[in-house]
Amino acid sequence: MPISQKIFALVVSLAIFLMALELVRKRRLREEYSLLWLATSLTMFVLVLKYDWLVALTSFIGAALPTTTLFIGSIVFLLLLAVQFSIKLSLFSDQIKNLVQENALLRADLDKLCLGDVVRTPDEQSR
Amino acid sequence: MPTLSRILVVIPVYNEAEKIAAVIDRVKGAATGADILVVNDGSRDATADLAAEAGAIVVSHLFNMGYGVTIQTGYKYARRHGYEFVVQIDGDGQHDPTYIPNLLEPLLSGTADFVLGSRFLGEESYTPSFTRRMGMALFRGIVTTIIGQPVSDCTSGYQAFNRQVTQFFCQDVFPVDYPDADVLVTLHRTGFRILELPVRMYASQGKSMHSGLKPIYYMFKMTLSILVTLLRSAELYKGDQ
Numbered sequence: 188m189p190i191s192q193k194i195f196a197l198v199v200s201l202a203i204f205l206m207a208l209e210l211v212r213k214r215r216l217r218e219e220y221s222l223l224w225l226a227t228s229l230t231m232f233v234l235v236l237k238y239d240w241l242v243a244l245t246s247f248i249g250a251a252l253p254t255t256t257l258f259i260g261s262i263v264f265l266l267l268l269a270v271q272f273s274i275k276l277s278l279f280s281d282q283i284k285n286l287v288q289e290n291a292l293l294r295a296d297l298d299k300l301c302l303g304d305v306v307r308t309p310d311e312q313s314r
Numbered sequence: 315m316p317t318l319s320r321i322l323v324v325i326p327v328y329n330e331a332e333k334i335a336a337v338i339d340r341v342k343g344a345a346t347g348a349d350i351l352v353v354n355d356g357s358r359d360a361t362a363d364l365a366a367e368a369g370a371i372v373v374s375h376l377f378n379m380g381y382g383v384t385i386q387t388g389y390k391y392a393r394r395h396g397y398e399f400v401v402q403i404d405g406d407g408q409h410d411p412t413y414i415p416n417l418l419e420p421l422l423s424g425t426a427d428f429v430l431g432s433r434f435l436g437e438e439s440y441t442p443s444f445t446r447r448m449g450m451a452l453f454r455g456i457v458t459t460i461i462g463q464p465v466s467d468c469t470s471g472y473q474a475f476n477r478q479v480t481q482f483f484c485q486d487v488f489p490v491d492y493p494d495a496d497v498l499v500t501l502h503r504t505g506f507r508i509l510e511l512p513v514r515m516y517a518s519q520g521k522s523m524h525s526g527l528k529p530i531y532y533m534f535k536m537t538l539s540i541l542v543t544l545l546r547s548a549e550l551y552k553g554d555q
Binding site for chain 1: 353371374376383386486490
């Protein structure tokens, strides 16, 4: 790997690592979301420094060039990130659904109370 | 034997101002003594006010959440207020409420946990479009094969069920979009007794939730949902009861 490429890759991975760390420190990024960023930038940093590891990995996955391996790695990272967001979105959708339902039920009970009606369930009525 | 005051008729609605009062009146005539709950899914018209004026209990979502979420809100209301049985009927006048006592009878006698109203079991009903009939036939075959009993109308929203099923439907396992064929498979896997009875349905004049490209998504969603339901352990559902 040419020295200019090596320096560029090291600077980029270090910058991403430090940026993620700083965002966590400022509480603008939660630890659970920083995991992928920190792990990926650290892996990239180590592979650039340990060039023979990158070459071995390139040979293992059958890629033509070590830079291709880094490129594939970044795509895998983005895919994992998208999956993580999809999982979180699904969770948030469920939570929003439950909140909307709870809000609707509580408002209905509150409206009844404000009208002076006592909210009584069939269980209570049969007692 | 439970009294009718322990029965809740759930009517999910979205922009049904023109029809809701008439639907409530007809339900009142068919299920005297039962409470009527209108779950308003963020309608932009006067549906909620008209339903309240017609004598229904009204619960309103802040914004539109879709059919599955709307009926589940009704189930949660029934659970919270201790109703013994729930009848679910559409708010667009498509379902004939005079069949409510028929659907309740097996529940009251304890011979079924979940009763599904079918438009294909003898009563004169409208005929759905060709493409819809194709989709129905496909999922009818899948559901009938899986649960081992014939189901003719697995997309029917005209249903009645007991407290245990209501409790089960309040869990997050209940699908929030197009809850029909996959719900039947889930109920069967959980061990609930399903029964299908004839009802009369009329053609809906409003916009169908199966319009546009939605049938394509419906086919995908339903197939995936049934597949993952079969892949899940039955114990997972039993634990949710």
